[in-house]
Amino acid sequence: xxxxxxxxxxxxxxxxxxxxxxxxxxxxxxxxxxxxxxxxxxxxxxxxxxxxxxxxxxxxxxxxxxxxxxxxxxxxxxxxxxxxxxxxxxxxxxxxxxxxxxxxxxxxxxxxxxxxxxxxxxxxxxxxxxxxxxxxxxxxxxxxxxxxxxxxxxxxxxxxxxxxxxxxxxxxxxxxxxxxxxxxxxxxxxxxxxxxxxxxxxxxxxxxxxxxxxxxxxxxxxxxxxxxxxxxxxxxxxxxxxxxxxxxxxxxxxxxxxxxxxxxxxxxxxxxxxxx
Ligand code: ADP
Ligand code: MG
Numbered sequence: 001x002x003x004x005x006x007x008x009x010x011x012x013x014x015x016x017x018x019x020x021x022x023x024x025x026x027x028x029x030x031x032x033x034x035x036x037x038x039x040x041x042x043x044x045x046x047x048x049x050x051x052x053x054x055x056x057x058x059x060x061x062x063x064x065x066x067x068x069x070x071x072x073x074x075x076x077x078x079x080x081x082x083x084x085x086x087x088x089x090x091x092x093x094x095x096x097x098x099x100x101x102x103x104x105x106x107x108x109x110x111x112x113x114x115x116x117x118x119x120x121x122x123x124x125x126x127x128x129x130x131x132x133x134x135x136x137x138x139x140x141x142x143x144x145x146x147x148x149x150x151x152x153x154x155x156x157x158x159x160x161x162x163x164x165x166x167x168x169x170x171x172x173x174x175x176x177x178x179x180x181x182x183x184x185x186x187x188x189x190x191x192x193x194x195x196x197x198x199x200x201x202x203x204x205x206x207x208x209x210x211x212x213x214x215x216x217x218x219x220x221x222x223x224x225x226x227x228x229x230x231x232x233x234x235x236x237x238x239x240x241x242x243x244x245x246x247x248x249x250x251x252x253x254x255x256x257x258x259x260x261x262x263x264x265x266x267x268x269x270x271x272x273x274x275x276x
Contacts, residue, residue, distance in 0.1 A: 001161050001193045002029040002052060002083075006061035009047055020059070021047040023216030029195065031160065034187045036204040036224075037197045039213030040238035045197045048213070049165045052195065053083040066160060081110065084154035088166045090146035099141075099149050100125065100134040106157040117156075124152035127190065128182050144175025148182055155186075161193035162186065168200060176200070201228070201242045205263040212237065225261040244268050 009022040021044050029035055039045050050056045051063050054070040066082045068075045087093060096102035100121050107117045125131045128148040138146055147167055154162055164183060168176040180203055187194045196203065204210050210227040212220035214237050220227055228234070228241045231249040235241075241249070244262050248271075251258040256275065262268040 001031045001033070002027065002063070002065055002195075004028075004048075004051070004061070004063040007048075007051065007058050007063055008060035009051060009056060010059050011047075020216055022051070022058075024061075025216070025218055027211070027218065029161075029193065031193055032187075032191055034184075034194045034206070034208045035196070035211060036207035036209070037195065037211045037213060038199065038201065038204060038239060043213040044216040045213055046165055047216075049085065049163045049195065049197060052163050053085050054079040055085075077110075081157055082159055083161045083163060084157055084159040086147070086150055086154060086162060086164045086167045088169045090143060090150050090170070093150040093153070094138040094146060097137055098134075099130065099136050099138055102138060102149060103134075103152045103156050106153050110157065120156040120158070121152075124155040125149075127155055127186070128152045142175055143171045144178040147171065147175065147179050151179075151182055151186075155190075159192065161195070163195045163197075165197045166199065167196075168198065168203065176203075201240050201245075204228075205242055212239070224263055228263065229260045231260065 004025050004027040007022050007025040008020050010020045011018050025048060037045050051058060052065065054076050057071050063070050065079050068079055070079055094102050095105055103121045103124055104117050107120050125134055128151050130145060130148050130152060133141065133145065138149060168179050171179060183194060183196060184206060186192045198204065205224045207224055210222065210224050211218050212227060228245045231241050231245065242263055244265055245260065248258050248262040248268055249260045252260050258271050262271060
């Protein structure tokens with residue numbers, strides 16, 4: 001679905017040469033995968049996500065989305081149709097004054113017939129469980145609801161892949177939960193390839209694969225169990241691990257025979273029961 005080869009990117013600020021924000025990224029994401037990207041602030045996560053749907057094009061190297069090289073400027077709408085993006089602030093993504101009009105905005109720009117647009121809007125709102133709000137004004141919704149409407153707007157374009165750049169960062173715990181469940185549903189049931197950038201480690205535990213970025217590079221990669229068992233390495237990169245993993249790690253360093261690959265409360269409890 002996505003393939004990046006030897007990818008470098010630097011922002012230009014007037015004449016000044018800024019350091020590389022992406023520093024040689026190689027990456028392959030398969031269709032249907034659920035990939036989480038973590039990394040401290042400034043490690044290049046948002047920059048990488050913006051190269052994944054052609055908002056930025058590489059300074060060096062290349063990135064191909066569903067067979068289309070993003071440097072190919074006349075294919076930009078083909079790329080955006082295939083790879084949608086959801087950002088941190090839902091308020092910046094909602095453009096219309098009525099929910100259903102907002103969701104219709106993308107397909108309208110694709111020039112689809114109005115019957116098809118109506119169908120897609122209803123389907124997308126249904127998928128994110130927001131049909132009951134279709135005639136409401138977005139500014140009356142909670143943060144989690146707004147973000148789900150933003151997701152519906154992307155779904156109405158029928159993308160194969162959605163890139164989420166910290167979509168839960170501005171939400172309260174219940175809004176976060178709604179959005180995380182929606183993302184997981186899209187991957188499992190709608191078979192959409194998901195790239196989810198987050199700084200909440202517990203949002204990474206159900207991923208197929210976790211990528212860790214540092215200084216514009218992917219420095220660790222593996223299943224959640226493989227990555228989060230490396231507690232000390234992650235800490236050296238300025239990152240936390242899920243709380244259950246941390247407790248397991250502490251117990252292990254205290255001499256208890258506990259695996260440090262526990263990610264969920266149930267897994268840890270099962271191990272502790274076995275010990276006692
Ligand atoms: P992250 O999303 O992991 O926090 P970013 O991709 O936003 O990281 O940033 C990577 C690097 O690029 C940082 O050094 C940041 O300061 C720089 N950067 C990001 N956006 C811009 C911009 N619009 N102009 C110049 N530099 C930028
Ligand atoms: Mg960012």
